[in-house]
Amino acid sequence: MELNYSGRNITVSDRFREYVDEKMTKVEQLTTKVQRIDVKVVKEAHARNQSTALSVELTVVSRGPAIRAEASGADKFAAFDVAFSKLLERLRKARDKRKVHRGNHTPVAVHEATSNLPTISTDKTLVEQTLENQAAAEAAAKEEDSQYTPVVIRRKVFPAEVMSIDDAVDRMELVGHPFYLFIDEANGSHSVVYRRHQYQYGVITLDPSLNEDDELPTEVRGYRDASVS
CATH class of the missing domain: 3.30.505.50 (Sigma 54 modulation/S30EA ribosomal protein, C-terminal domain)
Structure with a gap:
């Protein structure tokens, strides 16, 4: 099994490679005839949220369709763990699908599984609905960009002692x-x-009784000065 590493805006360290190599043994237990696994690490250069600035994408390439999983996190190790969990789940589903036989194990057809679902009536075509959804998503993104500011002010309140x-x-x-x-x-x-x-x-x-033109009082003394009452 071949492991290919690539990074964008980040260097893939040897420690990360060793960590991934140890985990990838589980992939061979869930699927056979794996040709290669691509591990891609991407760091967003101008990410607004640093908790999702790093993303890891895993791709298993075999004779069948490629299986991918992706996740973001504060660091590449955390992102990899989430993406790897997703990948294992998808590999298990693919393995179980290959084990399905005729009879009671045959999966239910789509039209049978959805026959009891309520029908949504609409006078718009699927293309029109898709275009409206895209327009709404773009408008929401523009609204978010218009409200974004790099200056953030946080207030914390503590009891006065x-x-x-x-x-x-x-x-x-x-x-x-x-x-x-x-x-x-x-x-x-x-x-x-x-x-x-x-x-x-x-x-x-702070003394609210003082004005800017008043002479400001100053004091210089030692720490734990006994002469200070």
């Missing part, structure tokens, strides 16, 4: 963030402490 500036510095270091919002217990003001460089930190406090 009253603490000292030193405690806020400790909290910031514990969570590993470059800043930390809190209410200063010294004056009850909404403040944010942030990391500057090395062992220096800054504090910004």
Whole structure:
């Protein structure tokens, strides 16, 4: 069985090849006379959703019709796992179809299986309905493009905690963030402490009573300075 790899906008690594090679042994258990399996990895250069930026397409080529499966994911390994599951399911269905014999195992004809389904009356031809559906899909795509913006603003709301500036510095270091919002217990003001460089930190406090022309108060002190009340 021959495995062919190809990539578009991405390099197919040796680690990925080894991962796929190990999985492909299951294909030989479900079908015979496989000539080759094509594995195609595609990375969308300008994907809007990074969770589906990578796609993997698997194609089994044998004497019968080719069987394909495709899936997208955040990385090629996740996309491959989903596509491979689909491929195995389709291979099982193809194998079961080959095992069907006459009699009770004969599949039901299409006209028999659909005879009890309700008939949908319409005054439009299939071509007209198809064209209308395509037009509706194109209009929806245009509407989505018109509303798309690369700038995304997300809001998160957290409970306000009253603490000292030193405690806020400790909290910031514990969570590993470059800043930390809190209410200063010294004056009850909404403040944010942030990391500057090395062992220096800054504090910004909002005071609605101040104007732009007022002299802004500043304070410089040491961490856990005992002289600060």
